Amino acid sequence: MHFPFKKFFSYYKPYLTLFLSILVCAFIVSAVTLVFPLLVRYITKDVLAGDMSTALSKVYWIGGLMLVLVAIQNIGNFFVDYKGHEVGARMESDMRSELFEHMQKLSFSFYDKEKTGQLMSRITNDLLLLSELYHHGPEDYVKYLVRFIGAFVILFFINAPLTIAVFCFLPFLSVFVLYFNKLLNKALKRNKERIGDINAQVEDSLSGIRVVKSFANEFVEIEKFNRENNRFLESRKKTYKAEAYFFNGVETFIQLITITVIIFGSALIAGNTLDLADLITFLLYINFMIEPIQRLTHMSMQFQEGITGFQRFMEIINLKPAIENKPNAITLNDVHGEIEFNQASFRYEEHLDNVLVNLSLRIQPGEYVALVGPSGAGKTTLCSLIPRFYDVTEGDVLLDGINVCDIDLQSLRKTIGVVQQDVYLFTGTVKENIRYGNPAANDEEIIAAAKHANAHDFIMNLPNGYNSEIGQRGVKLSGGQKQRLSIARVFLKNPSVLIFDEATSALDNESESIVKESLESLAKGRTTIVIAHRLSTIRNAERIIVLTEGGIVEQGTHSALLAHDGAYAHLYSKQFELQV
Numbered sequence: 342m343h344f345p346f347k348k349f350f351s352y353y354k355p356y357l358t359l360f361l362s363i364l365v366c367a368f369i370v371s372a373v374t375l376v377f378p379l380l381v382r383y384i385t386k387d388v389l390a391g392d393m394s395t396a397l398s399k400v401y402w403i404g405g406l407m408l409v410l411v412a413i414q415n416i417g418n419f420f421v422d423y424k425g426h427e428v429g430a431r432m433e434s435d436m437r438s439e440l441f442e443h444m445q446k447l448s449f450s451f452y453d454k455e456k457t458g459q460l461m462s463r464i465t466n467d468l469l470l471l472s473e474l475y476h477h478g479p480e481d482y483v484k485y486l487v488r489f490i491g492a493f494v495i496l497f498f499i500n501a502p503l504t505i506a507v508f509c510f511l512p513f514l515s516v517f518v519l520y521f522n523k524l525l526n527k528a529l530k531r532n533k534e535r536i537g538d539i540n541a542q543v544e545d546s547l548s549g550i551r552v553v554k555s556f557a558n559e560f561v562e563i564e565k566f567n568r569e570n571n572r573f574l575e576s577r578k579k580t581y582k583a584e585a586y587f588f589n590g591v592e593t594f595i596q597l598i599t600i601t602v603i604i605f606g607s608a609l610i611a612g613n614t615l616d617l618a619d620l621i622t623f624l625l626y627i628n629f630m631i632e633p634i635q636r637l638t639h640m641s642m643q644f645q646e647g648i649t650g651f652q653r654f655m656e657i658i659n660l661k662p663a664i665e666n667k668p669n670a671i672t673l674n675d676v677h678g679e680i681e682f683n684q685a686s687f688r689y690e691e692h693l694d695n696v697l698v699n700l701s702l703r704i705q706p707g708e709y710v711a712l713v714g715p716s717g718a719g720k721t722t723l724c725s726l727i728p729r730f731y732d733v734t735e736g737d738v739l740l741d742g743i744n745v746c747d748i749d750l751q752s753l754r755k756t757i758g759v760v761q762q763d764v765y766l767f768t769g770t771v772k773e774n775i776r777y778g779n780p781a782a783n784d785e786e787i788i789a790a791a792k793h794a795n796a797h798d799f800i801m802n803l804p805n806g807y808n809s810e811i812g813q814r815g816v817k818l819s820g821g822q823k824q825r826l827s828i829a830r831v832f833l834k835n836p837s838v839l840i841f842d843e844a845t846s847a848l849d850n851e852s853e854s855i856v857k858e859s860l861e862s863l864a865k866g867r868t869t870i871v872i873a874h875r876l877s878t879i880r881n882a883e884r885i886i887v888l889t890e891g892g893i894v895e896q897g898t899h900s901a902l903l904a905h906d907g908a909y910a911h912l913y914s915k916q917f918e919l920q921v
């Protein structure tokens with residue numbers, strides 16, 4: 342995959358001044374460390390071999406200079422470590438926010454394919470080592486390049502043939518490092534996918550824990566989890582094997598270089614072209630050349646983790662939302678709520694069959710319409726085309742005569758309220774959950790909405806009333822209560838168009854009648870589409886539309902359709918038989 346350098350470096354932009362001062366500091370610190378072996382050489386070669394009467398005072402001066410250099414080095418390192426890590430962490434946090442923001446914009450079609458646990462893994466786990474890469478990457482390269490080049494120049498002046506002998510190893514070492522970096526990149530990417538799979542598995546098992554327990558199927562879940570866990574283990578084993586080859590290979594190169602210096606250097610001493618002080622200096626500087634190789638290869642493991650994290654980050658960032666605003670999209674003001682499907686066809690994905698074909702339908706402003714038909718006929722799909730959860734593949738959907746694709750998404754979705762069978766309540770209080778319908782609403786408006794939704798009384802009976810925490814998925818509330826909160830939320834939103842997607846079908850008769858009453862009061866004066874399985878609940882609808890896999894086959898009032906004795910009458914008598 343082509344590495345997007347431009348995007349990668351763009352995250353430095355907000356912190357450029359601070360980051361450049363960190364680099365300058367790292368440069369100074371490295372330059373300072375290069376001076377130490379030279380001072381040792383000066384003491385051993387010049388001071389101690391010269392006039393002994395002044396030697397001691399010179400050594401004291403050099404000792405003093407060393408202390409100053411140590412102070413510069415440590416203060417510099419403190420700044421580099423502290424601020425460097427902080428900058429890295431800030432960049433990682435910026436990217437995490439960007440990724441979350443981008444995920445919020447992606448469409449339903451994206452979430453149909455992706456597992457939540459995998460996506461969570463991308464936001465948390467994948468980005469973890471990016472801060473290390475962002476901070477240590479450039480800083481370490483500056484630090485170790487200065488040392489490496491400095492050491493090379495100094496060594497070259499001390500003894501050129503010995504320096505060249507050391508350098509002969511470097512092309513082989515580079516090829517070795519490049520090869521293993523590629524291998525490790527692949528292995529680390531696989532690790533991240535596997536841990537993502539584990540996350541997805543945990544998310545799935547824990548979200549469905551009630552189903553797991555009701556079937557007493559804990560062992561099935563444990564087995565599924567262990568399968569993913571073992572796949573992760575296998576993948577890590579492979580990574581560690583590659584890592585072990587890599588690190589030990591590099592160590593072997595380093596040892597070979599040291600041995601070469603000792604043997605070749607000793608031979609040069611024997612031949613009188615090198616003295617002992619120079620060999621000691623050489624060995625000290627060899628460390629300055631070897632340390633960068635060691636550090637950069639060890640760091641490269643962390644860098645690789647960061648790079649693979651960045652690549653996985655880009656995979657999501659590069660996805661464009663399937664549904665976006667057109668340029669100059671229309672913002673709706675006064676919506677009457679006329680809905681029209683004009684020869685609309687839809688399929689979920691290229692390779693799947695059409696769910697809807699050439700469907701035409703007009704719903705008048707304020708009309709109360711019920712949509713019935715066999716399961717899988719496309720009732721939910723039809724309704725999800727109005728707020729553009731998906732776009733039609735052919736034909737048009739119009740709201741007040743305007744193609745929904747030309748309407749600003751926010752303004753379109755603000756005008757449509759959806760009440761589903763499966764209510765999702767966010768972690769937080771009752772009040773916060775109702776306010777979700779209109780973040781600007783005040784307490785009085787929230788209470789009024791709850792009263793309209795027949796929710797006020799039960800809320801007042803909760804331990805902290807409107808301030809009661811209702812936890813994830815509102816576990817402490819009954820299905821009917823959750824449904825009424827979701828209706829209050831829509832009351833507060835005050836949309837012109839309503840969609841009730843089997844909102845009451847999971848409730849018992851008593852809750853159903855309360856929720857139905859709330860829904861009816863919500864529906865007053867708004868265009869309403871009710872998807873219902875229980876036909877008894879939609880007898881009063883102004884128009885009943887029967888949708889089958891062949892499209893709309895019948896429409897009319899309950900009594901007209903019964904009299905017609907067609908598909909609706911058939912469905913109705915079947916349900917009636919079941920109830921008797």
Ligand SMILES: Nc1ncnc2c1ncn2[C@@H]1O[C@H](COP(=O)(O)OP(=O)(O)OP(=O)(O)O)[C@@H](O)[C@H]1O
Binds near residue numbers: 721
């Ligand atoms: N997200 C999706 N991706 C792919 N296919 C889908 C998706 N959602 C629904 N389908 C398919 O589209 C068809 C219509 O589904 P839809 O949920 O609209 O039917 P429905 O009439 O509302 O059914 P029910 O009454 O059972 O809720 C079905 O065959 C279903 O399998």
